[in-house]
Amino acid sequence: MRLTPHINKLIDLALEEDIGTGDVTTDHLVSPDTMGNGAIVAKEDLIISGLDVARRVFECVDADIKFQTPFQDGDRIQKGQKVVSLSGRLSALLTCERTALNFLQRLSGIATHVGTYAAALEGKPVTLLDTRKTTPGLRELEKYAVKTGGGTNHRMGLYDAVLIKDNHIAAAGGISQAVTRIRAAVSDTMTIEVETTNLEEVQEAMDAGAHIIMLDNMDLDEIRAAIKLVNGQCKLEVSGGITLKHLADLANTGIDYISCGALTHSARAVDLSMRINAQ
Amino acid sequence: MRLTPHINKLIDLALEEDIGTGDVTTDHLVSPDTMGNGAIVAKEDLIISGLDVARRVFECVDADIKFQTPFQDGDRIQKGQKVVSLSGRLSALLTCERTALNFLQRLSGIATHVGTYAAALEGKPVTLLDTRKTTPGLRELEKYAVKTGGGTNHRMGLYDAVLIKDNHIAAAGGISQAVTRIRAAVSDTMTIEVETTNLEEVQEAMDAGAHIIMLDNMDLDEIRAAIKLVNGQCKLEVSGGITLKHLADLANTGIDYISCGALTHSARAVDLSMRINAQ
Amino acid sequence: MRLTPHINKLIDLALEEDIGTGDVTTDHLVSPDTMGNGAIVAKEDLIISGLDVARRVFECVDADIKFQTPFQDGDRIQKGQKVVSLSGRLSALLTCERTALNFLQRLSGIATHVGTYAAALEGKPVTLLDTRKTTPGLRELEKYAVKTGGGTNHRMGLYDAVLIKDNHIAAAGGISQAVTRIRAAVSDTMTIEVETTNLEEVQEAMDAGAHIIMLDNMDLDEIRAAIKLVNGQCKLEVSGGITLKHLADLANTGIDYISCGALTHSARAVDLSMRINAQ
């Protein structure tokens, strides 16, 4: 994955908050000349994500650390498998262990969590989308983890796609005015989505030329009616209160997109640990 | 809470990743002259945490936003209660909504999660500690959330307390050498903790003058034996695989500290939402 | 306009490079108690752009400076008109004068330059696009200036739209493979454009589902043939060697987009000056 300046800033923050003025234990007990080996091991079945971030954590502290893995982000790992082999200065391995694991455990946790949602939709012609409900500062990483778990990204932020909600509609004086105004203002390469709560609004958004219409908290009957109404003229997305058990029913309606905040905000960290040995 | 430079950098990262080159929807549809009101509402029972961070998110975008709350971090909120009242430019309320909620939902999620652990220990003479298993970049905030939920903080990072683990012991040539060496090197105000796996090591750590001895993955009988052996000469901490249901049994042994990574790494976001209206 | 963190960093760089360790002349000759007035005046006909950036320059040095203007970015100003009235500390007016003018002159220069292109296309159903040929570090500002001059923005950078060029096509093994691969990888909200040099490629790009097809350096006959071939199934953009005098001919072909690097890379600064008086 590309480690953008934003991601590198976050890695720096993470190392700074942990190391601060120094690793008082390691700095005073482990000689810089002592070399060591390490292994990151899965303690449960998981989808791995964030390997390049973990590698960068070690490189930031010691450019000579060797970080090797036969896996790629998105691979399924079984409990007990060794995911990463490390070698280099023992002191650097000890100092970086927790920060590297914290990244890997959280990102793999999301990938694994998304994997269960993606499995439930296997073979169905629907796209599973994430949302902007991500941990502050980790948006890029968590959206990347969603992809490695089998999901698809909705917009990255407020800047790369239009999403017109009720307040915007009210401010513009109606759906049609809002869409017209925004089309004139933004680049033609930008997707315009409108949030709707009933079929009348769906009709108005479609007529105004929205690319995607979000059906907010509609029940299955309303969703089916919206799909019939729109009839392929634009894309439809369901959103709001999506849980794993509703997924199949929703997908069977023929909806284009299902977006789900729980993919990121309710994933728990998976269990990975690191064994370290002096050479 | 004190918003340190580290926390302010994280807030900046969070706003940058969401707003990027601009909120294309709001910037083109909502006039800067339109004023609005907002309310952040609890959608489930929770312990609130992160109010000052949420306030700062709005202030960063618009210094004139009014953010008012009758609550303090650590207060218990019931489903349906209004937590925060906001007023000011409608555009700023819309642009900041998601970032502010992402902070509040995660930090209150941790506080609420810790609250259930703290409740299980109510009245017992034991201290519940967090670990360094926090989301990268959010260490200060998540440790703060632990406190508002009723927990106590273990060390902030590698720099503010000594924790001697097996690799350090091996590198130093034994527990007693490790403790002696570190005592000579660090300030007298620094706490020295040693990780042990059996009673022999407990004895050696105590003799060497450790302030705290961590009992790593010991069972209840070993823990009781360690407590008897140490007999109040230093503090004892249990760690490793702690779950909610073991807490009472562990506490009843008379142990001083129980540390638990799940307090931070396995908390899910709680549900808070924001209602916004133009004036 | 929204002053994003990126723009604020650029303003900081601009003030730092000019002020450095201090304005040695003003700091030693003008008392901080002396107040003054200023006026920014157009020395030629122009379209103004960058007023909020100029305001921020003054605010960065002295938050109490009053910066008032009856105009908005995009307004046409005639030679001799006063564009901005300023009042506040004389020392701050003197220190900021050049940096504020440098921003205004460059951005208004682009807006004015774009204005002549936009005028040449007045009434024709074609969209005038800018390119990524902007001054390094000023991308957001210069793209904003294009909009205030009557142009439309193409993608902001490499991250917010796909543009498949010959090297990408070769790497993927063909246009159709490239488009298919990219559709699977990126969000559905992302526009996919393909650069083509002959009708065969246009056909292949259209069949593969490109949203926009760029006709690179084609002559008018080829352009007309491409328009006929595509027949409205996707958008067509001409690019390469566009000059003011070709615009009308190009527009008359019925092309959707004309993109032109000269809008930004060949604009000269317009003449604005600042009169300052002590009160």
Add this chain to the structure above:
Amino acid sequence: MRLTPHINKLIDLALEEDIGTGDVTTDHLVSPDTMGNGAIVAKEDLIISGLDVARRVFECVDADIKFQTPFQDGDRIQKGQKVVSLSGRLSALLTCERTALNFLQRLSGIATHVGTYAAALEGKPVTLLDTRKTTPGLRELEKYAVKTGGGTNHRMGLYDAVLIKDNHIAAAGGISQAVTRIRAAVSDTMTIEVETTNLEEVQEAMDAGAHIIMLDNMDLDEIRAAIKLVNGQCKLEVSGGITLKHLADLANTGIDYISCGALTHSARAVDLSMRINAQ
């Protein structure tokens, strides 16, 4: 040239604004293992400037890119000549192409523009100076480009030389008071220049000990009179409304310096392009 921290910050801003969260096209279509070659070619006659900046752009994205050139900044290049040869990862060549060219085209554009002014003054005992009318954030680079084109730099900013203008004179109570006051306050290594509009002021500035006297918008007769009056006791600079066609006449007066904002603010980018091939 020395790539100062300021210049490196600007390069970072330039890469960030273009790459953002990633090069969506290249990242998904070009394997990191594919190697390639590139060539930067002049599409018109020009003076090259900014080679080290362009090299750094590639290095920032991929430290292994080879960037080779037989030329030095300031060399004259003919249309069609290859200026730079590149080899390394194809993906990095594609991602950096536009940002590197944007720097080279702008800086070489200034150098080439200055070259025509310098040529007009060839053999005359006068120094051609730039001004502070540079693109915000690019001061160091554009002043460097002026030097490579055959010009000389006036002060870098407000901090490294004194320039006393009418407002400063008024605030100090006269030219002589201003010069006296500033001499007492600043280092003896600092040059003091005074802006004047008539011979009386020239006399006063000379008597006060100014090192350089600027003749603001004076006609040729006034300039000759000033030169006669000063008679070599200090340096004289003409400024204001200088165009290419006046240069020879001005130089023939025997003036020491001619300063000209158009050197930087009215240069257009020259045409350079990059050919890229996979190996």
Add this chain to the structure above:
Amino acid sequence: MRLTPHINKLIDLALEEDIGTGDVTTDHLVSPDTMGNGAIVAKEDLIISGLDVARRVFECVDADIKFQTPFQDGDRIQKGQKVVSLSGRLSALLTCERTALNFLQRLSGIATHVGTYAAALEGKPVTLLDTRKTTPGLRELEKYAVKTGGGTNHRMGLYDAVLIKDNHIAAAGGISQAVTRIRAAVSDTMTIEVETTNLEEVQEAMDAGAHIIMLDNMDLDEIRAAIKLVNGQCKLEVSGGITLKHLADLANTGIDYISCGALTHSARAVDLSMRINAQ
């Protein structure tokens, strides 16, 4: 020593303030191809400190500079000894000379100054502590220099230990309330110290459970009485107006800690110089 992000930021500031837009002398007179040697030599007897900082200064400007020394921080060097051998680009040696020496001279100055205090306490069972009276921005480095000179560090800052002073006591309503309140709020790993001015306060602080009691500006009789009163139940520190000549008397009282601001705030730079030769 560990070069933390804080220290690296300070090194960057130091190089920026000296080099600014370039080393005008060296950049124009010394070819980048010319290689050279250098030697840093002690011009007086001293304890060396800051070698890794000096090495980093050179590396920041030229990663290829070789910096070799047979010494470690804390070693005693005699007048005339060569401390460091350098080789690499002559231009980089010249540009970095002053900044590297400024670090070494100040840090070695502190180490050497502390060395005279430590020598006066040789063999006595007392610990010599520094204070927070350090040069702003150099806290970590100066505290490190204290250690290399034979001193021990008191807290790094306001964040890593509690020091309750008169204003805190008044705000809390008494020593005992202050200690009780702080114990409930902070981690158990944090040391709590109370500042006292008489025996009554010493008694109260001891009863409240302070780990260290500071005796502020007490005379020898009071100090002896405090020691007798406390009788080893907690640590005692003397502070205030400590000079080299009082040290032995103070130590002979049996006090645990002597803290002394003069260790850092009154050290002068020691004399080190650098000889440079072209190869």
Add this chain to the structure above:
Amino acid sequence: MRLTPHINKLIDLALEEDIGTGDVTTDHLVSPDTMGNGAIVAKEDLIISGLDVARRVFECVDADIKFQTPFQDGDRIQKGQKVVSLSGRLSALLTCERTALNFLQRLSGIATHVGTYAAALEGKPVTLLDTRKTTPGLRELEKYAVKTGGGTNHRMGLYDAVLIKDNHIAAAGGISQAVTRIRAAVSDTMTIEVETTNLEEVQEAMDAGAHIIMLDNMDLDEIRAAIKLVNGQCKLEVSGGITLKHLADLANTGIDYISCGALTHSARAVDLSMRINAQ
């Protein structure tokens, strides 16, 4: 004084290194509602310097703190005088006390130290110059303090004046070649100084057109001979091993400049303390 971005970065570093994750004592014992007063008092006779820096320290932590002083930097203060009155939140006064004092004590220490040198030269036609031997990161502040103590600044760094030393002369092939080469390369506003060790070199530097000639470690007879030789055609500076007691003798030779590293590198902090009371 002007608080440049560089100075503000240093103030931020200073506050960060002291406050870190929070002022654990004050944050838990002093309510944000408690107001207080403070007074900064001189504990010895001194020249005050750095008042604006101290004010900014408080403002950074609490924008509402009132910081009032009847004095200006450079004023002589007598032991016991109150220099600054403060009022505002008690917690902010306590948190900032040490950082503000550390700045004031160091800068006033330099000003006071310079004051004794300046007094020794009172009435003599010689200028007392500082050097680049300043604390890393504090260059601007310490050079400012020198001015407030009655000294004059030599160049700020390597970028704002030329100083040609033996290595530069060797690299260029002689003094005359070095001066000629540099004159062609740098702006005419830049001062050129040459370091010399004997009269032959003085002659050569003068002939080459140096503005200032430094006489390095010459004795009084050589200095007098150099003055006679140069006879006012350029300025002369003595440097090297200057101490307070030589000053008068040196000045009596008629030399133009005396530069002295001890002004900054050997000043000790003066004694200032802060009294704080709750309201």
